[in-house]
Amino acid sequence: MVSTYLSYLSVANNLNKSLSAVASKGAVASDTTYYKENIGKVTTVDEFMDDYRLYSYAMKAYGLEDMTYAKAFMKKVLESDLSDSSSFANTLSDDRYSQFASAFKFVGEDATAQTSVQQSSLLAEYESSFDEESDSITEATDYYDSSINDVTSVDDLLGSTKLRNYVLEAFGLSTDYTSTSFLRDVLTSDVDDPDSYVNQLGDDAYVNLAKAFNFNTDGSVSDPLQSDDQKSLVESMYAISSSTFASSSVGESYTTYFQERIGSITSVDQLMADDKLVTYLRTAYGLADSDPDNYISASLKSSSLATAIGLGDLHDAFNFDSDGALADGTTAQTSDQTTATTTAFTDNYNVSDVDTWIEASVANYQTRLASVTSIEDFLTSNADDDDDSNDDDAELWQMAARSFGIGSSEITKSQFRKILESDPSDPNSYVNQLNDDRFTALRDAYNFGSDGKTSVPLLAMSQSVIDDFVADYKQNKIRHLSGTDKTEASTAADTEMSYFATQMATLKTASDVLADDRLVNLMLEAKGIDPADVTDTELKKMFASDPDDPDSYVNGLSDNRFAEIVGSFNFDTEGNLSSDAEGTVQQRGDVIETVNNYVRQTLESDQGDSNTGVRLALYFERMAPSVSSAYDILGDDALFEFFTTSFGLSSYVSNMDVEKQAEMVTNFIDLDDLSDPDKVTDLIKRFTAMYDTSNGTTTSSAATILSGSSTTISADTLLAVAQLKSG
Incomplete structure (x- = not known):
């Protein structure tokens, strides 16, 4: 009869073909x-377990x-929270249970207004915006101060966008809607002529603008364009406005x-018109x-009256x-x-301890956001809701x-609501019609559904799947290590x-x-794949193919782990985020x-039906890379x-002290070798x-070893292994 090794090779050397043959069998x-078509319809553990075809398929x-x-x-097991080390599945010595639980998401993922990453990113931008504002004002003023006297005509x-906008912002005028011709008429007006263009406007703001420069009526300059006082006034106005x-x-x-303006005030009405x-x-x-x-x-x-009201x-x-x-x-x-007035102002002007104020605002934001479950909550949750809060804290939406560089005058609360309600994937949605990257980024920073409620974030990889990948990656990185090597x-x-x-x-x-090698390396190594064995071109082709299509490029590869990754x-297949790929209780990759x-x-x-030795060899080949200790072998x-x-040992060794058994395993097998395909x-x-040698080429008396009907490990050994693994 054909030897066990040759029978094994006939399967292992054509594994993809062998698997395809099995997959195409009628019952399989x-x-x-049935599993693919129905697992997405399941929403609860009970529904899953009540459908025997689904449940038994997954268990096998x-x-x-x-x-x-x-x-x-x-x-x-299925209801265990795998992020909790004390949860039921995590306390079981057999890793198959936690692996089974991780393949399903019955615990569910949290709907949240922001993920920790979204929140950290937004608050970092918020904190840096204060320094950026100060730096921007300084930079703009330095440019204005060094360039304005080089101007020789209106x-x-x-014609200088930077100078023009600086002046407009200083005087509180729109940089988008104030026409050049209008400004030319204002700046070249004779402010001493009551019939001049600027005086006919009847607006002190434009009169003050004209007074800030020394343009002649033909647009030329009476040297200098600005006196030191005029320049100082414009720069002060810019700082205040910005x-x-x-x-x-x-x-x-x-x-x-x-000090510059009060000398020109001639009435209370004129003073009150200047905000x-x-x-x-x-x-x-x-x-x-x-x-x-x-x-x-x-x-x-x-x-x-002033005395009566304390003024x-x-x-x-x-x-x-x-x-x-x-x-x-x-x-x-x-x-x-x-x-006297300037002294009173200096005494009463409360210069912010910016760092302290920012810290308080950030803490308020984090506290408030934690209880936000809807857009309405977000727009109404502010410091005024809590008597213990600082009334100076900004509202969340502000x-x-x-954080995204959107000025207070650029957006109203109503507009903010419409942005958060928008569907970012719909090119005709409100936020996309604004055609402004700042508003798009703002929408992307939050997770609200079309109903205005918080939703589960749509990420490149769902959070539970991220957790699975990083856990597998770490396990692969520290396997077989100890001491300082393991710590590092x-x-x-x-x-x-x-x-x-x-x-x-x-x-x-x-x-x-x-494009990020660090990400690629982790996702490959998490699946036990050496990144050096995969080219960028191959990866691009994999991600451009449909893992749900059995005829796609990624499904035609001999290693099905790539389809699981994709x-x-x-x-x-265009490489863009899609909620269609998320799945329900089981993500698409977990289904695959x-x-x-x-x-x-x-x-x-099937192989075990003919030769249990082949089944054991195939099982060992599959499990060897995941063996972390001798106890993994003793407990399986x-x-x-x-x-x-393999080493001609009597089954009675299972009656030995478990630590002695573990020592014996490591004496016969260098566990590091189990990560080397050649050594395996x-x-x-x-x-x-x-x-x-032991069984000839006939079926072993242990033919049912994998089905659980044969016991070769003593109960005492299994208990000891369980205690060691969970301890």
């Missing part, structure tokens, strides 16, 4: 089709066929502006946010008559009054807008795992993933892996049979030779 093909796929009857036990100024938080430099800019002056006085004289502006105008006109100092600092005008020869303030390998693996998880939460296309990503496992288990079972009937047969082949040659 029918059961596989993960080598648990003999436990199919134990539904209560298996339900506890067209030079208006700043969103209190700082010493902004306070100085306010004071400069006040910067009003803001200055509110700060200097301690008006609360709830106090109306007319407190100021009334106090400037009436001493008795007598404000009235005394100005010289307006009761009608709000100035007597002939009188200025709004004397120099002493101006000094912080989010700032574990630390290095943790670094790569953290990088992988972070990047997978941000990348949007297959091209993004494949199927683990939520990409379509389950089917592959089922076919492999069936192949081994089939591996134990392989070991004792050598062991299989030894096993098959010894098997044939």
Whole structure:
């Protein structure tokens, strides 16, 4: 008869062909089709276990066929939270149970407004925005200061986008809708001529703009274009207009502006029309946010009213008559009054401890966001909801807008709602119609469904699948190591795992993933594949093929692990994110892996019907790379049979002390060799030779070893192994 080794080779050397032959068999093909078509319809553990065809198929796929009857036990396995080391599946000594649980997502993934990666990224941008704002103001002002006096005509100024926008922003004018011709007419007006263009507009803002420059009516320049005072005024106005938080430099800019402008004020109405002056006085004289502006105008006109509302100092600092005008020869303030006002402003201007304020705002954001379950929650959850909160904390949506460089004047709360409600995959959705990358990035930073509720984030790889990959990667990296080597390998693996998880939460296309060698290496090594054995071109072809199509490129490869990898990503064949790939209780990659496992288990079972030695050899070949310790062999009937047969050992060794048995295993087998295919082949040659010597070429009396009906390991040994593995 044909030797066991040759029988094994006939299968192993044509493994893909052998697996395809098994997969095409009537019963196998029918059961596989049923599984693929129906597993996506399951939503609960009970539904899954009540469908015997689905349940038994999966149990066989993960080598648990003999436990199919134990539904209560298996339900506890499937409901285990694998992120909790004390969960039921994780406390079992047999890794097959945790592997089975990881193939299904009955625990479910959390719907959340933001993942930790999305939140960290947004808050990092928020924190850096303050320094960026200050740097931007300084850079723009330095450019203006060094360039403005080189302007020789009004067209030079208006022709320079940077200078033009600087001036417009300083005066609070739109950079998008203020026409060049209009500005030319304003800037070349004679401000001393009551009939000039700018004076006919009846708006002090444009008059002040014209006064800030010395253009002639023909657009030429009366040297200099700006005096030092005029330049200082514009630069102060820019700092005030562009700043969103209190700082010493902004306070100085306010004071400069006040000192430059107050001398030209001739009435209370003129003063009240200037929001910067009003803001200055509110700060200097301690008006609360709830106090109306007319407190100021009334106090400037009436001493008795000012005294009654506690603003007598404000009235005394100005010289307006009761009608709000100035007597002939009188200025709004004397120099002493101006000094008194600026001193009051300096005393009351609360310069922010920016770092402390940012820290408080970030903490508020994190606390509030944790309870957000809808867009409505997000837009209404702010510091005012909690008496213990800092009333100065920004609202969540305002912080989010700032993080993406969106100014407070660019978006309303209503618009923000419409952005979050938008479908980012729909080119006609509100956010995509805005055609602004900032708003698109803002939408991508949150996970809300069309119903306005939080949803499970659509990532390149679902979080539970990420967890599976990084766990397998680390296990492969530290297998067979000990001491310092294990510690160093574990630390290095943790670094790569953290990088992988972070990047997978941000990348949007297959091209993004494949362009990053660190990501590619981890996903391949997690599946036990050497990255050096795969080219970039091959990977691109794999990700461009459909893992659900049996005739696709990736499914035509001899190694079915590649299809499992491609199927683990939520990409379509164009390489873009697609919710269609996610699956329900079982992700697409897990479905592929389950089917592959089922076919492999069936192949081994079929071979065992003819020769148990072939089945054991195929089983050992499959399991060898995952063996981490001698206890993995001692706790597995089939591996134990392989070991004792290979080295001619009596089954009575199972009655020895378990630690002695483990020592014996490592004396016979260098566990590191189990990661080397050539060394595994050598062991299989030894096993098959010894098997044939012991059994001839006939079926072993242990023919049912893998079905669980034969016991070669003592109960004491199994208990000891279980305690060692879980301890």
